[in-house]
Amino acid sequence: MKSDETLGSDAHLLRSIEETGRGFYVAVGLLLLGVLWGVFAYGTQLTHGLGVTGLNQPVSWGFYVTNFVFFIGISHAGTLISAILRMAQAEWRRPITRMAEVITVMVLFIGAGNIILDLGRPDRALNVLLYGRYQSPLLWDATSISAYLTGSVFYLYLPLIPDIAILRDHSSKYRFLYTVLALGWTGSKRQIRILDRAIAIMAVVVIPVAISVHTVVSFVFSMTLQPGWHSTIFGPYFVVGAIFSGIAALIIFMLIFRRAYGLENYLKYIHFKYLGLLLLTMSFLWFYFTFAEYITAFYGNEPEEMKVFWAKFTGDQAIFFWTMVICNFVIPMTLIGIARLRTITGILVASISVCIGMWLERFIIIVPTLSHPRLPVETGSYLPSMVEWGLMVGCFSLFGLFYLLFTKFFPIISIWEIREGREVGFEEVVERVKSYLPNEEKTPISEGARG
Amino acid sequence: MKAQRPNPRTVRAAQLGLLAVFWVSVIGIISWIVRLIQLSLELHDIPSASIGISLVAIPVFLLLLGLANYVFLGLLWDDSHEAHPSTDDER
Numbered sequence: 001m002k003s004d005e006t007l008g009s010d011a012h013l014l015r016s017i018e019e020t021g022r023g024f025y026v027a028v029g030l031l032l033l034g035v036l037w038g039v040f041a042y043g044t045q046l047t048h049g050l051g052v053t054g055l056n057q058p059v060s061w062g063f064y065v066t067n068f069v070f071f072i073g074i075s076h077a078g079t080l081i082s083a084i085l086r087m088a089q090a091e092w093r094r095p096i097t098r099m100a101e102v103i104t105v106m107v108l109f110i111g112a113g114n115i116i117l118d119l120g121r122p123d124r125a126l127n128v129l130l131y132g133r134y135q136s137p138l139l140w141d142a143t144s145i146s147a148y149l150t151g152s153v154f155y156l157y158l159p160l161i162p163d164i165a166i167l168r169d170h171s172s173k174y175r176f177l178y179t180v181l182a183l184g185w186t187g188s189k190r191q192i193r194i195l196d197r198a199i200a201i202m203a204v205v206v207i208p209v210a211i212s213v214h215t216v217v218s219f220v221f222s223m224t225l226q227p228g229w230h231s232t233i234f235g236p237y238f239v240v241g242a243i244f245s246g247i248a249a250l251i252i253f254m255l256i257f258r259r260a261y262g263l264e265n266y267l268k269y270i271h272f273k274y275l276g277l278l279l280l281t282m283s284f285l286w287f288y289f290t291f292a293e294y295i296t297a298f299y300g301n302e303p304e305e306m307k308v309f310w311a312k313f314t315g316d317q318a319i320f321f322w323t324m325v326i327c328n329f330v331i332p333m334t335l336i337g338i339a340r341l342r343t344i345t346g347i348l349v350a351s352i353s354v355c356i357g358m359w360l361e362r363f364i365i366i367v368p369t370l371s372h373p374r375l376p377v378e379t380g381s382y383l384p385s386m387v388e389w390g391l392m393v394g395c396f397s398l399f400g401l402f403y404l405l406f407t408k409f410f411p412i413i414s415i416w417e418i419r420e421g422r423e424v425g426f427e428e429v430v431e432r433v434k435s436y437l438p439n440e441e442k443t444p445i446s447e448g449a450r451g
Numbered sequence: 452m453k454a455q456r457p458n459p460r461t462v463r464a465a466q467l468g469l470l471a472v473f474w475v476s477v478i479g480i481i482s483w484i485v486r487l488i489q490l491s492l493e494l495h496d497i498p499s500a501s502i503g504i505s506l507v508a509i510p511v512f513l514l515l516l517g518l519a520n521y522v523f524l525g526l527l528w529d530d531s532h533e534a535h536p537s538t539d540d541e542r
Binding site: 129131132133134135139140143144146147150151154158161175176179180181183184185186188190191194195198201202205209 | 455456461462465466469474476477480483484485487489491496497500501503504505508511512514515518519521522523525526527529
């Protein structure tokens with residue numbers, strides 16, 4: 001490293017790239033073990049076919065599709081949250097946007113990969129390319145996820161450019177890579193104008209694309225006439241759940257890296273408090289959608305719907321349903337809603353609880369409906385096999401591994417945005433607050449109005 | 452100790468290569484969508500669905516491609532050498 005003088009205290013943000021501690025190797029080792037289990041499980045599935053899984057007729061979707069919906073859901077952490085906070089000019093966004101954007105890109109790859117796992121024979125994915133039919137919501141999914149992935153990679157890259165230029169100028173590692181990716185960034189006014197404009201346009205573009213992705217994921221279910229799926233609110237319900245789980249995943253990652261890389265000075269309690277309050281808001285919204293979804297089915301009392309309804313409320317899926325309600329509503333409401341419990345630990349526990357709850361939500365949307373199909377075929381049950389457990393562990397480990405490796409190449413907190421906040425953020429905020437308030441000279445309160 | 456500066460021509464080729472990868476990806480996806488429209492027309496298989504979705508999807512990809520060109524070419528061919536105060540001290 002050149003010297004810490006030019007970057008000041010922000011040189012700390014490059015330390016994770018320059019220095020590698022024992023903890024990093026231990027974490028990589030553990031994650032690799034998980035990935036290896038997944039690779040072994042996939043090898044078993046490829047050799048013996050989907051018969052080694054718990055999937056059957058009529059329950060032909062299980063862990064893989066649950067993971068697909070869950071991962072695509074938490075991908076909303078990044079692009080959507082980052083874009084909304086950027087557009088709202090929320091100053092507290094600066095240390096968290098990069099972490100959020102990285103989550104999006106990493107999980108989109110893994111989420112889409114789960115569809116390949118579910119196919120059993122990966123060569124069948126070629127059928128989508130060669131003979132896809134746009135009448136199928138599955139193909140809408142393929143298209144919208146492609147757009148979201150392309151947009152998210154670009155949206156992650158754009159704010160990285162000035163930081164890559166800092167690495168090019170300061171780091172002794174990966175010099176060629178940084179020089180190429182920095183695109184000749186010198187920080188000239190013209191370059192700043194181009195980058196600012198591109199980031200602003202992308203922030204506007206990715207919001208509808210992100211919303212469309214999870215709406216279309218919900219259409220895979222709601223466009224069928226299956227009990228429990230054929231619902232008009234599934235689109236917004238899925239989007240709300242996606243943002244909800246996305247915020248929870250973001251908080252967990254922020255806390256892990258805050259501890260691992262000593263980022264306490266950047267990721268402060270206030271960031272967790274604000275994100276925690278957003279999580280609480282989403283928890284209420286999620287509960288409202290869940291209530292609306294189930295009360296409509298219950299009031300309609302349609303026999304096939306009620307089979308699924310009672311399976312979730314009192315039947316074989318009740319344990320998952322009520323755990324979901326506790327994890328997604330009771331725990332966050334208690335730990336974040338009560339000010340005294342709203343500590344960093346409390347917010348972390350609530351976030352872990354929401355991630356578990358949202359995974360269960362995806363599971364109980366898929367499995368109970370398939371177990372009780374509308375058509376007069378036998379009902380079924382689903383018990384995941386060790387192959388599916390192995391692939392699930394493998395997917396989560398791969399996600400962690402990708403994320404960890406990213407932090408070895410690029411700063412996990414945007415250095416230039418932090419510096420911009422220090423240099424121009426203060427003045428901008430003061431001016432903005434002034435502009436919100438009435439102008440004293442122009443709107444004098446008359447003596448009569450004062451009473 | 453600082454490593455040697457990479458060859459500028461190799462760097463520029465790699466940067467244009469990155470943009471080329473973006474072009475190939477986006478053109479590939481658009482070609483795929485167009486191919487599916489063609490297939491639905493050949494088979495009389497509700498082409499309106501394919502056309503409707505492509506009317507939304509293709510402009511999004513073209514917009515992303517346009518933005519990528521704007522950023523890559525705009526930054527690479529920056530002839531002003533006036534530095535931003537925040538990064539000036541690093542250079």
